Amino acid sequence: MTLSLQIFQFLLSGLTTGSTYALIAIGFSLIHNATGIVNFAQGEFVMLGGMFMITFHSFFKLPMLPSFFLTISCVAAVGLLLERGPIRQSRSKEILILVMITIGASISIKGLSMILWGKNPMTLPPFSGETPFVILGAAIMPQSIWIFGITISVVFALNSFFKGTLTGKAMRAVAASRRSAVLTGIPVNRMILLSFTLSGALGAVAGIILTPITTTSYDVGVMLGLKGFSAAILGGYGSMPGAIVGGLLLGVSESLAAGLISSEYKDALAFLALLAVLFFKPSGILGRGRVRRV
Amino acid sequence: MGKRNKIYLLIYGAIIFTLPALLRNNYHLMVLNVAALNIVIIIGLNLLMGYAGQISLGHAAFFGLGAYLSAIFTTTYGLPIWPTMLLVLIITAMVAYAIGIPTLKLEGHYLVMATLGFNVIIYIIMIQLDTVTGGPSGFAGIPRLRIGGFVFDSDRKIYYLLWTVSSGVLLLSLNLIHSRVGRAMAALSHNETAACCTGIDTQAYKVKIFVISATLASLAGSLYAHYITFISPGSFSIFFSIQVVTMVIVGGIGSLWGGAFGAILLTILPEFLHAVREYNVLAYGLILMVVLIFFPQGLFPGITQVLKKREPLILEKGN
Numbered sequence: 001m002t003l004s005l006q007i008f009q010f011l012l013s014g015l016t017t018g019s020t021y022a023l024i025a026i027g028f029s030l031i032h033n034a035t036g037i038v039n040f041a042q043g044e045f046v047m048l049g050g051m052f053m054i055t056f057h058s059f060f061k062l063p064m065l066p067s068f069f070l071t072i073s074c075v076a077a078v079g080l081l082l083e084r085g086p087i088r089q090s091r092s093k094e095i096l097i098l099v100m101i102t103i104g105a106s107i108s109i110k111g112l113s114m115i116l117w118g119k120n121p122m123t124l125p126p127f128s129g130e131t132p133f134v135i136l137g138a139a140i141m142p143q144s145i146w147i148f149g150i151t152i153s154v155v156f157a158l159n160s161f162f163k164g165t166l167t168g169k170a171m172r173a174v175a176a177s178r179r180s181a182v183l184t185g186i187p188v189n190r191m192i193l194l195s196f197t198l199s200g201a202l203g204a205v206a207g208i209i210l211t212p213i214t215t216t217s218y219d220v221g222v223m224l225g226l227k228g229f230s231a232a233i234l235g236g237y238g239s240m241p242g243a244i245v246g247g248l249l250l251g252v253s254e255s256l257a258a259g260l261i262s263s264e265y266k267d268a269l270a271f272l273a274l275l276a277v278l279f280f281k282p283s284g285i286l287g288r289g290r291v292r293r294v
Numbered sequence: 295m296g297k298r299n300k301i302y303l304l305i306y307g308a309i310i311f312t313l314p315a316l317l318r319n320n321y322h323l324m325v326l327n328v329a330a331l332n333i334v335i336i337i338g339l340n341l342l343m344g345y346a347g348q349i350s351l352g353h354a355a356f357f358g359l360g361a362y363l364s365a366i367f368t369t370t371y372g373l374p375i376w377p378t379m380l381l382v383l384i385i386t387a388m389v390a391y392a393i394g395i396p397t398l399k400l401e402g403h404y405l406v407m408a409t410l411g412f413n414v415i416i417y418i419i420m421i422q423l424d425t426v427t428g429g430p431s432g433f434a435g436i437p438r439l440r441i442g443g444f445v446f447d448s449d450r451k452i453y454y455l456l457w458t459v460s461s462g463v464l465l466l467s468l469n470l471i472h473s474r475v476g477r478a479m480a481a482l483s484h485n486e487t488a489a490c491c492t493g494i495d496t497q498a499y500k501v502k503i504f505v506i507s508a509t510l511a512s513l514a515g516s517l518y519a520h521y522i523t524f525i526s527p528g529s530f531s532i533f534f535s536i537q538v539v540t541m542v543i544v545g546g547i548g549s550l551w552g553g554a555f556g557a558i559l560l561t562i563l564p565e566f567l568h569a570v571r572e573y574n575v576l577a578y579g580l581i582l583m584v585v586l587i588f589f590p591q592g593l594f595p596g597i598t599q600v601l602k603k604r605e606p607l608i609l610e611k612g613n
Contacts, residue, residue, distance in 0.1 A: 038406065086583055092590035096347055099406065100543065103351070104582035107536055111576025222532060226414060229407050264422045271411035278404055279396040 009138045010259040011252055016144040016213070018251020019151040020046075023206035024228025025235065025243035026158070027199040033175035033238050034195035037095055040102040041082060043225020044109040045200050048075045049207020050216035051113060054122050064127060072204045078109070079200020083193050106221065113218040126212040147209045154205055155244060162240075171195065175238070223267065230274040236284030245286055299468050302551060303461075310457050314450055323449040327521065329561040330453075330460040334514040336541050336557040337467050337550060338507030343539075344548025345471075345479035346500045347486075348398065351535045352409030355416040356508040358530030359386050360515025362420060362427060365436045365525055370426075375439060379516045383509050390508030394501040405504070413532050420527040432526030439520045452521055459517065463510060467550055479503065483548065533575065540582045546592025555594045 024046055031039040052074045056067035086101045127146045132139035162168040174181040174191045182188050206224075207216070214220075227250065232238075235246025250270060258266035277284060317323055335353055342348055363382040367373045373381075393412060397404040420427050427433060439446045439455065446452040470476050481489040482496050490496050519525050537560070545556025560581075564574065589596040 040406075086587055090587050090590070092586075094590070096343075096349065097586055097590050100349060100539070101583055101586050103349075103536065103539070104579050104586060106579070108576055108579030108583060111573065111579050114575060115572060222410075223414065226407065226411055230411070233404075233407075265418065267418055268415045271408075271415050274411055275393070275396060275408060278400065278408065282396075282400050282404075 005137050006259065007256070008136065010255045012135075012138055012140050012144065014252035014255030015248060016141075016147050016251070017210070017255065018231075018248040019147050020206040020210040020247075021227050021231040021250050022244045022247025023151060023154065023202050024224060025232035025247050026155075026240055027202040027206075028229055028232045029238050029240060029243050030195045030199050030202070032232075034171065034192045035087075035098070037098045037102065038229070039196075039199065040099070040225065041106040041109060041221075042199065042203055042228060043221035043223070044106050044113075045075050045079060045203025045221075046207040046210070046224045046228075047113065047216060047218065047221035048078060048109065049204035050124065050211035050220075051117050051122070051207075051218075052204070053208045053211060054124050054216070055117075057124065068208060071208055072201050075204035075207075076197045076201040079196040079198075079203075080193060082200075083196035087196075088189075106225075110218055110221060117218060119218065121215045121217040123215045124208075124211040141213070143209075143212050147213075150205065150209050154202070155240075158240070167191075167194070227270050230270040232284075233274055234277050234284055236286040239284070239286055242284050242286035246284065249285075296472060299472075303465060303468070306464075306554075307461060310461065311454070314453050320449045323453050325562060325565055327449060327453055327456050328518075329558045330456040331514040331518050331521075332538065332541065332557040332561050333460045333554050334463050334517075335511045335538050336545070336553045337463055338510030339538055340542050340545070340548065340550060340553040341467065341471075341479070341503050342507040343542055345476075345483045346398075346503045347483055348405045348500065348504065349539065350409040350504070350507065351406055351532065351539065352393075352411075352413040352416075353508070353511045353538050354530045354532065354534035355409070355413040356386055356390065356511035357515040357518070357534070358416055358420065358525075358527075359389065360512030361519040361525045361530070362433065362515075364516040365433050365519045366426060368520075369433070369436050375437060375520060379513070382516055383512055386512035387505050387509045390505045391501065394504040398500045398504060399497060410532065410535075413530075413535055417527055417531055420530065427527075430527060432524055434524045436519050436523045436525070438523060439517075446521075456517060456521070459513075463513075464550065464554060471550070475499075533578075536582070537578060540578055540585075543582060544585050544593050546595040549592060549595050552592050552594030556592070 024042060027042050027045065028039065031037065031042075049071055052071040053067055056062045056070050057064060060067075062070070082102070082105055086105055087098060090098060090101055092098075126141065126143040128142045130141065132141050133145075134140075162172055170181070170186045171191050171194065173184065173186055174188055178188060181191075206228075210224075228247070231246040231250045232243050233246070234250055235242030235244065250273060253273065254266050254269050257269045313326070314323060317326075335357060339350060339353055342350055360382055363385060364375075364378055367378045367382070368375055393408055394405070397408045421430050424430075439452065446455055471479065478489070478494045478499060481492065481494055482499055486496050541556040541560045542553050543556070544560060545554065546552030585593060
C-alpha cells in the first residue's frame with residue numbers, strides 16, 4: 001500500500017469518528033448556548049445510546065429501526081430528567097455549582113450503568129454487513145457510510161429546525177440573549193429543557209452509530225465527552241458549523257496521528273489540540289471572538 | 295489568623311496526637327494516614343475552588359506526578375529522597391503553570407476540561423510507558439522516608455510525620471487566607487470585576503492559586519509513594535480526582551476546616567462500605583449531587599450554621 005493510499009484510508013476512518021465527535025460537540029453547544037454551563041454528562045449520553053441500543057436490539061431482539069427510535073427517546077428522557085431534576089432543583093444557580101452537578105450526574109450514570117450492564121465491553125453488529133466497498137483503492141466499511149449519512153441528515157434536520165420553526169428560532173433567541181428572550185415572552189425554562197432533551201437525543205445518535213465500530217462499555221463516556229468538548233473548542237465553542245468542522249478536524253488528525261506516529265498516544269492528541277487552541281485562538285477556528293478574556 | 299482558629303487548631307492538634315495511643319490496630323492508623331494526605335490535597339483544591347472559583351478534575355494527575363516522579367528519581371536513579379521531593383514539587387508547579395496560563399485567562403470553565411484531559415493523558419502515560427513506570431502492574435520497591443538514621447518504617451511512626459505535615463499545611467493556609475493575599479483572594483471570589491477595579495491582578499492570583507494547589511497535591515503524592523512504597527496507575531485515575539472534589543464539596547467550598555472534615559469523613563466512610571464496593575462509583579456520584587443540590591455551601595458549614603448564627607465572612611473578620 002502506497003503512502004498516499006494509506007493517508008487516504010486514515011482520512012476516511014478519521015472522518016468517520018470525526019462525524020460522531022461533531023454530534024457530541026453540537027450537544028455541548030446546545031446546552032452551553034441555552035444555559036452557559038458545560039454539561040459533563042454529554043459523554044454519558046453517548047455511552048447510554050450504545051448501551052440502550054444493545055439492550056433493545058441484541059437482548060430484546062427488536063428490529064433495527066424501532067430500537068433506534070426507542071434508544072433515542074430513552075436517552076432524550078435522561079437528558080430531560082437531568083434538567084428537570086438536579087439542575088432545576090438546585091438551590092444555588094451559580095454556574096460553578098451547576099457544572100459540578102453535571103459532574104455528579106455523569107458519575108452517577110456511569111456507576112448505575114456499571115451495575116446494570118456489567119463491566120465487560122459490549123458490541124453491536126454493524127447496520128448492514130461487514131463487506132467493505134472499495135473506493136479509489138481504499139476500503140470503506142458500510143457502517144462508515146451509515147455514519148456519514150446519519151450525521152449529515154441530523155445536521156440538516158437541526159439546521160432547518162433552527163432556521164425554519166418558531167421553536168427553533170426561540171431557542172436561538174435564548175442563546176443570543178436570555179433577558180431579551182424573556183421580555184419577548186419566550187418560555188425560557190421550556191427552551192432550556194428542550195436543549196437538554198435535544199442534547200440527549202444527539203448523544204444517543206452518536207452512541208448508536210459509533211458502537212458497531214468501537215464497542216462500548218460503562219466507562220467510555222468520559223473520553224468521548226472530552227473528545228466532543230475538544231472538538232467544540234477547536235471549532236469555536238457554541239457555534240454549530242464550528243462544532244462540525246472541529247469534530248471532523250479532530251477525527252482526521254487523531255486518525256493520522258494514530259496511523260503515522262503512534263496509536264498508544266492518540267488520545268493525547270485531543271488534549272494537546274485543546275490546549276493549543278486555548279493558547280493561541282481561544283475563540284476557535286470558526287468562532288466569532290465571543291470568548292471574553294478577563 | 296483569628297483567636298478562634300488558634301483554639302480550633304489546638305483542639306485539633308490535641309485530638310490528632312493522642313489518637314494513636316488509643317488505636318491498637320495498624321489498619322486504622324493506615325486509614326488515618328491516608329486521610330492526612332487527602333487533607334493536604336483538599337486544602338489546595340479548596341483554595342482553588344473557594345477562592346479562584348475554578349474546578350480542577352486533574353488533581354489525581356498532580357498527586358500521581360508527585361508519586362511517580364519521586365518513585366522513579368529515588369528508586370531508578372538513586373537520588374536522595376528529600377531533595378528529590380523538592381525537585382518534584384518544582385516540576386509539578388511548572389506543569390501546572392503551563393496549563394493554568396492559557397486556560398485561566400478565559401472566562402468560563404475551561405480549566406475543568408483542560409485538567410480532566412491532563413489527567414487522562416498522565417494516566418495513559420503511566421500505563422503505556424511501562425519501561426519507566428512499570429505499566430499497569432505498578433512500581434514497587436520505593437525507599438521509605440528517613441531523617442538521619444531514623445527510618446519511618448511503621449504506620450505508627452509515619453503517622454506523626456504525615457499529620458505534622460498535614461496540620462502544618464492547614465496552619466499555613468489559615469494564615470494565608472487571613473493575610474493581604476487572602477483578602478485579595480476573597481475579593482476575587484466575591485466579584486472578579488470589582489476586585490480587578492481595586493487593583494488586584496485577578497488573573498495572576500488565579501494562576502498562583504492553581505499552581506499552589508497542584509504543588510500541594512504533588513507533595514501528598516511524594517509522601518504517599520514513600521509511605522506505601524508501591525504505586526500503580528489505578529490510584530491516580532479521574533475517579534480519584536472526582537473523589538477529592540467531592541470531599542471539598544461535602545466539607546464546604548472555601549471552608550478550610552470543613553474541607554479537612556470532608557476529607558476525614560469520606561476517607562473513613564468507604565472503609566465501612568466494603569461490602570458494597572460495586573456501588574462505590576454510584577455512591578460518590580449521588581453524594582456529590584445531593585449535597586450540591588441541597589447544601590451548596592457544604593455539609594460542614596450547613597451543620598455549623600444550624601448550631602450557631604451565620605459565621606462572619608473572612609472579609610468581615612479582616613484582622
